[in-house]
Amino acid sequence: xxxxxxxxxxxxxxxxxxxxxxxxxxxxxxxxxxxxxxxxxxxxxxxxxxxxxxxxxxxxxxxxxxxxxxxxxxxxxxxxxxxxxxxxxxxxxxxxxxxxxxxxxxxxxxxxxxxxxxxxxxxxxxxxxxxxxxxxxxxxxxxxxxxxxxxxxxxxxxxxxxxxxxxxxxxxxxxxxxxxxxxxxxxxxxxxxxxxxxxxxxxxxxxxxxxxxxxxxxxxxxxxxxxxxxxxxxxxxxxxxxxxxxxxxxxxxxxxxxxxxxxxxxxxxxxxxxxxxxxxxxxxxxxxxxxxxxxxxxxxxxxxxxxxxxxxxxxxxxxxxxxxxxxxxxxxxxxxxxxxxxxxxxxxxxxxxxxxxxxxxxxxxxxxxxxxxxxxxxxxxxxxxxxxxxxxxxxxxxxxxxxxxxxxxxxxxxxxxxxxxxxxxxxxxxxxxxxxxxxxxxx
Amino acid sequence: xxxxxxxxxxxxxxxxxxxxxxxxxxxxxxxxxxxxxxxxxxxxxxxxxxxxxxxxxxxxxxxxxxxxxxxxxxxxxxxxxxxxxxxxxxxxxxxxxxxxxxxxxxxxxxxxxxxxxxxxxxxxxxxxxxxxxxxxxxxxxxxxxxxxxxxxxxxxxxxxxxxxxxxxxxxxxxxxxxxxxxxxxxxxxxxxxxxxxxxxxxxxxxxxxxxxxxxxxxxxxxxxxxxxxxxxxxxxxxxxxxxxxxxxxxxxxxxxxxxxxxxxxxxxxxxxxxxxxxxxxxxxxxxxxxxxxxxxxxxxxxxxxxxxxxxxxxxxxxxxxxxxxxxxxxxxxxxxxxxxxxxxxxxxxxxxxxxxxxxxxxxxxxxxxxxxxxxxxxxxxxxxxxxxxxxxxxxxxxxxxxxxxxxxxxxxxxxxxxxxxxxxxxxxxxxxxxxxxxxxxxx
Numbered sequence: 001x002x003x004x005x006x007x008x009x010x011x012x013x014x015x016x017x018x019x020x021x022x023x024x025x026x027x028x029x030x031x032x033x034x035x036x037x038x039x040x041x042x043x044x045x046x047x048x049x050x051x052x053x054x055x056x057x058x059x060x061x062x063x064x065x066x067x068x069x070x071x072x073x074x075x076x077x078x079x080x081x082x083x084x085x086x087x088x089x090x091x092x093x094x095x096x097x098x099x100x101x102x103x104x105x106x107x108x109x110x111x112x113x114x115x116x117x118x119x120x121x122x123x124x125x126x127x128x129x130x131x132x133x134x135x136x137x138x139x140x141x142x143x144x145x146x147x148x149x150x151x152x153x154x155x156x157x158x159x160x161x162x163x164x165x166x167x168x169x170x171x172x173x174x175x176x177x178x179x180x181x182x183x184x185x186x187x188x189x190x191x192x193x194x195x196x197x198x199x200x201x202x203x204x205x206x207x208x209x210x211x212x213x214x215x216x217x218x219x220x221x222x223x224x225x226x227x228x229x230x231x232x233x234x235x236x237x238x239x240x241x242x243x244x245x246x247x248x249x250x251x252x253x254x255x256x257x258x259x260x261x262x263x264x265x266x267x268x269x270x271x272x273x274x275x276x277x278x279x280x281x282x283x284x285x286x287x288x289x290x291x292x293x294x295x296x297x298x299x300x301x302x303x304x305x306x307x308x309x310x311x312x313x314x315x316x317x318x319x320x321x322x323x324x325x326x327x328x329x330x331x332x333x334x335x336x337x338x339x340x341x342x343x344x345x346x347x348x349x350x351x352x353x354x355x356x357x358x359x360x361x362x363x364x365x366x367x368x369x370x371x372x373x374x375x376x377x378x379x380x381x382x383x384x385x386x387x388x389x390x391x392x393x394x395x396x397x398x399x400x401x402x403x404x405x406x407x408x409x410x411x412x413x414x415x416x417x418x419x420x421x422x423x424x425x426x427x428x429x430x431x432x433x434x435x436x437x438x439x440x441x442x443x
Numbered sequence: 444x445x446x447x448x449x450x451x452x453x454x455x456x457x458x459x460x461x462x463x464x465x466x467x468x469x470x471x472x473x474x475x476x477x478x479x480x481x482x483x484x485x486x487x488x489x490x491x492x493x494x495x496x497x498x499x500x501x502x503x504x505x506x507x508x509x510x511x512x513x514x515x516x517x518x519x520x521x522x523x524x525x526x527x528x529x530x531x532x533x534x535x536x537x538x539x540x541x542x543x544x545x546x547x548x549x550x551x552x553x554x555x556x557x558x559x560x561x562x563x564x565x566x567x568x569x570x571x572x573x574x575x576x577x578x579x580x581x582x583x584x585x586x587x588x589x590x591x592x593x594x595x596x597x598x599x600x601x602x603x604x605x606x607x608x609x610x611x612x613x614x615x616x617x618x619x620x621x622x623x624x625x626x627x628x629x630x631x632x633x634x635x636x637x638x639x640x641x642x643x644x645x646x647x648x649x650x651x652x653x654x655x656x657x658x659x660x661x662x663x664x665x666x667x668x669x670x671x672x673x674x675x676x677x678x679x680x681x682x683x684x685x686x687x688x689x690x691x692x693x694x695x696x697x698x699x700x701x702x703x704x705x706x707x708x709x710x711x712x713x714x715x716x717x718x719x720x721x722x723x724x725x726x727x728x729x730x731x732x733x734x735x736x737x738x739x740x741x742x743x744x745x746x747x748x749x750x751x752x753x754x755x756x757x758x759x760x761x762x763x764x765x766x767x768x769x770x771x772x773x774x775x776x777x778x779x780x781x782x783x784x785x786x787x788x789x790x791x792x793x794x795x796x797x798x799x800x801x802x803x804x805x806x807x808x809x810x811x812x813x814x815x816x817x818x819x820x821x822x823x824x825x826x827x828x829x830x831x832x833x834x835x836x837x838x839x840x841x842x843x844x845x846x847x848x849x850x851x852x853x854x855x856x857x858x859x860x861x862x863x864x865x866x867x868x869x870x871x872x873x874x875x876x877x878x879x880x881x882x883x884x885x886x
Contacts, residue, residue, distance in 0.1 A: 058794060059802070059803050059804075059805065060803065060805040061797070061805075090790055090793055090805065090824065090827055092806070133790025133793070134789065134828075134829050135829070198777065199791075199794065251776040251777060252776060253775055253776060253794060253798070254797075255794065256793075256794050256797060333776075333866070333874070334694060334874055337870070337875045338876060341874075341875030341876040343875065343878065347576025348576070350503045351642065351698065351699050352696065353503065354501040355500070355501045355696070355697040359502070360503065363535070381533065383535070385534065385535040385577075386577045395878050399878060423776070423871060425871045427871075428780050428868045428870075428871060429868060431780035431784075432781065432783040432867075433786045433788070434784065435784065435786065
């Protein structure tokens with residue numbers, strides 16, 4: 001496996017385009033650069049593609065999530081339509097009609113332009129939205145946007161970049177990746193883009209709602225030209241999401257709109273991958289890499305984030321308890337503010353682990369810090385007690401832009417890794433909004 | 444019941460005193476006003492007092508918590524010794540020896556000064572600490588402080604105020620209250636003081652550790668001259684804490700040191716209260732009032748807090764789900780930052796309720812706002828959809844220093860009320876510490 005240039009258009013047979021259609025209804029008078037950020041995009045496979053999707057476990061979930069989760073159960077689809085600026089969440093029946101309409105307009109528009117013999121139906125189209133909650137979509141603008149987008153479809157890196165930008169909300173930079181693997185008699189490529197920034201602690205499942213998810217809108221789109229068997233592909237995406245997007249947190253809020261959609265169109269001409277293929281792990285590793293890199297980009301570009309911390313929880317009684325302790329630490333306001341200050345405050349870390357549902361015995365807990373990629377761990381706490389390591393030594397690590405936190409409960413073999421951020425004044429300033437500017441509120 | 448002047452010395456037979464003994468080891472050279480804030484206090488009953496205690500459910504709990512929880516199981520005690528500046532948490536066996544030593548020095552010192560025939564033993568003394576985690580107490584200073592404190596014991600309001608100040612850490616003002624009730628053939632008084640500010644989401648139980656508490660150091664001391672039967676008193680305190688301290692949150696972090704200790708010395712001469720007394724509810728109501736008023740003071744004076752929000756969750760399937768939804772809303776970073784900005788962002792509220800373990804059906808949820816004490820609720824969301832009420836109307840309420848949030852899930856009769864705060868830039872600034880000032884770190 002090697003990393004290559006590009007993203008969703010690196011694999012064969014995928015086209016994309018993005019336009020500005022004023023989904024925030026800023027009006028045309030303004031015309032500022034910011035106001036004209038592209039806000040609607042299409043991602044299209046030239047041939048039917050096997051689909052897999054993972055969606056928010058939040059019981060309050062947006063109309064596009066409900067619709068796409070249903071359509072992701074199909075064997076193959078053709079396209080994804082996505083908008084930023086409005087989440088189409090908490091919009092009732094009209095919201096669902098609007099989501100449906102986005103897919104039917106996309107299908108019509110694609111059928112008209114491509115003029116291909118295999119007509120694209122609305123069932124072939126998935127839809128995602130991100131942005132403000134509780135507002136109806138400006139459907140005139142949306143429909144105009146879709147129709148403007150279709151003739152622009154192409155597979156250049158520039159177009160993929162435009163789509164990566166169109167899905168951004170509070171993100172400050174676009175997030176793209178692509179890899180190539182020679183396997184199973186073909187050259188397979190996997191590409192991906194995502195957006196994140198706020199309302200980020202994804203806990204996605206294959207079925208929407210009802211799950212007891214704790215706490216992002218994050219959207220990720222993965223394309224591959226691999227030939228895959230549907231069931232294998234779904235399972236592979238679930239495994240990949242479990243070790244990537246479902247292991248990150250910015251603010252501990254699980255969004256109403258989190259969605260990861262993956263399309264595999266088979267144009268690489270490899271032997272179709274299934275659960276019995278000898279190459280299955282190679283593909284899985286590549287998919288894991290793509291999703292994990294995208295997930296980390298999301299945390300690094302989280303709202304107000306100034307520091308990226310990898311929480312490595314070891315020695316829990318089991319994996320579930322390891323996850324519970326890691327999430328408690330990674331979401332504690334006091335732990336996160338200490339990270340903001342570069343403060344190696346292991347007392348707050350023990351405190352957070354102690355109120356998690358994980359069993360812990362404070363008399364045997366170790367807490368240490370290391371710089372990424374370095375093996376030497378500086379322990380601030382051993383056996384629940386301060387070590388002789390100086391505050392200055394610890395702070396040299398925790399004041400770096402990225403560091404690893406090691407917590408060992410010494411009770412078993414349960415492990416969990418969580419990718420987390422600090423909590424900064426900038427996060428608060430950004431999210432408190434500005435009552436004098438209604439467009440800053442909500443969402 | 445009427446509210447009266449004073450606090451812990453309002454009931455008959457309670458004495459207190461507080462001194463500065465430099466527990467933070469700032470040195471004597473500094474001598475600034477701030478450096479000399481009193482940091483050690485004694486609260487003493489002239490006669491043996493029935494004791495009740497509630498302590499943190501955090502599995503990582505400080506030595507003084509372990510010791511006091513054990514001693515609160517006794518029928519009666521005489522005194523509480525408390526220090527601020529150092530939590531004596533994560534301090535191993537030496538921490539436990541130090542906590543023990545604080546009680547034995549207090550017992551010796553009280554026995555020497557009072558010269559009363561009934562000698563005070565160390566088992567008659569409870570101990571509480573609050574402040575930085577992971578540092579051993581400066582026992583020379585502590586012992587000097589206890590010995591300096593004992594001769595100063597008195598029952599003036601000035602002395603009670605000094606103790607209320609001595610227990611403060613990041614609190615900006617002292618928290619005191621006292622009430623008087625004429626009942627059961629006597630005039631009974633209940634007084635209390637507390638401290639809070641950060642690491643505040645108390646979830647206290649009568650047994651320490653092991654409970655699956657989610658997430659303060661808060662300390663509260665309640666005194667009463669009521670004659671009470673021990674079992675009744677413990678139950679009364681548990682009920683009072685459940686509707687007060689256990690219903691507040693500042694930052695969602697349940698501390699290692701949370702403790703509420705109540706002493707009842709019987710000097711009011713009323714007929715002893717028990718579970719069968721006709722006056723039991725009168726006493727319970729008074730105790731509920733005292734604890735709830737103290738709990739609210741704690742939230743209003745929470746670290747960086749600019750807004751006080753009462754979250755009223757109705758219509759959950761049961762009380763447990765109502766609590767889960769209320770806690771998710773009250774601890775959501777995005778909800779709390781919107782409150783900071785005075786933003787009536789009900790979308791974020793639905794999102795938080797949606798990822799709680801409470802069952803919710805977004806199509807029937809109502810979210811509204813009202814000013815405290817006013818009956819008129821302005822609904823931003825009815826049946827999961829925006830109402831016609833303008834953002835300006837909603838914002839007029841949510842930009843007040845205090846408002847009530849009403850969430851009705853319409854699924855059952857489960858209710859829960861949570862007293863919460865916003866999340867501000869000041870909270871982050873305060874808690875991120877300053878690496879150039881080691882005394883600002885930890886704790």
